[in-house]
Amino acid sequence: MRYAATRTSYSPSSPTPARGFTLLELLIVIGILSVLIGILVPVLGGVRNAARSATSESLVREVVTASQTYMIDNRRPPGLFSQRDLGAMPNATRGFTAMENALLELSGGVVDDPAAPSPNDDNSLLRVGPFATDNQNALVDTLAIGAQDGPGYLRLGDNALYPVLGQATNIDIYNSNETEIVKGMPDIVDAFGTPLMMWVQDASSGPVNDVTDFARIVYAPASQQTSRFYYNTNIGYLASGYARDGNPGSNPSQRGLGESMGNQFGVSLLGAGRSELMRRQNMTAILGSPAFPSESDPSLPSNARGEVVVISANRNRVFFENPLSFNTTLPESIGGFPIGYGPRQNVPGTTDRASSIVSDFNDIIQSAGG
DSSP: OOOOOOOOOOOOOOOOOOOOOOHHHHHHHHHHHHHHHHHHHHHHHHHHHHHHHHHHHHHHHHHHHHHHHHHHHHSSOSOSSOHHHHHSTTHHHHOOOHHHHHHHHHTOOBOOOTTOOOOOTTSSEEEESSOSSGGGSEEEEGGGTTOTTSOOSOOOOTTTEEOOTTOSOSSSEEOTTSSSEEEOOOEEBOTTSOBOEEEEOOTTOOOOSSHHHHEESOOOTTTTOOOSEEGGGGHHHHTOSOOTTSOOOSSGGGTOBTTTTBOHHHHSTTSTTSOHHHHHHHHHHHHBOTTOBOSSOTTSBSSBSOSEEEEEOGGGOSTTOOGGGSSSOOOOGGGTOOOOSSOOTTOTTOOOHHHHHHHHSSOEEEEEOO
């Protein structure tokens, strides 16, 4: 018997709807993304800060190298005015810094032409210097600093050479809202937007028998009491900001220094808000060479780190910031104890306080000469 072949036919059916995510699945995906973002953002921020730190260190090295070359050629550190001029009382309000002073000989800009026009709002000429009267200060073309026809020791791009907001100075000229510098003395600025700070040793100072022989706040011409370093040579940076327990003021110098408005006055261990004694002691610890303590008094250095010392505040944006934020054994400097120079107490295996404590900070510090 033969059977007829049969074919089973199927009628077309409606397409099956695509399955969507459930609310639970969406929440799981969002949670995973949040965890990944939480991991990646700090990592990327750390990479960015590391790159900026490397750029800042390179900039410090470039300034130190330029200063060293200048000293070889001229047998003295760079600077149009003496450190005693910068350390004297008139500069407490002028706020002309040692770095700005050095720039005038490393990068040029000084106008020697007696027929040059007077500074006004329509040109780039500016009177800069540490003296109260303009005729003692230098006439500078701010746009010529670092130009190709200058001294050539140091040439920097516009990203590292510009007037920094918030300095405690009466040299820079602001707009009516005090939010922008219309005309000012350029500074050398690190990758975090904070100016580099330079300390230059007074070559005519005598031996170090006490702290005041190494660091003084002011040089007084009448007494002619000299020191290795004078605080007023950097007061334009270190007086920027406000009291630690206070609030920013209305004028630029009371808001803080640089793009991040770092509170040097109230937070830096060198800030003008510290007592004079603490500032002198901290200057001694930072600027004294840890390799050369005094034989007669090991709590004092016999030599400076160098004739020129250049410092970047690095990622903290405040020079030698409150050390209590570090996970290290440090004195309570904010509570009134200075860093100090000499044997570090109660730290096993550590004999040199100056080198060990200063290295605990994030600041980049390099020197030339000496």
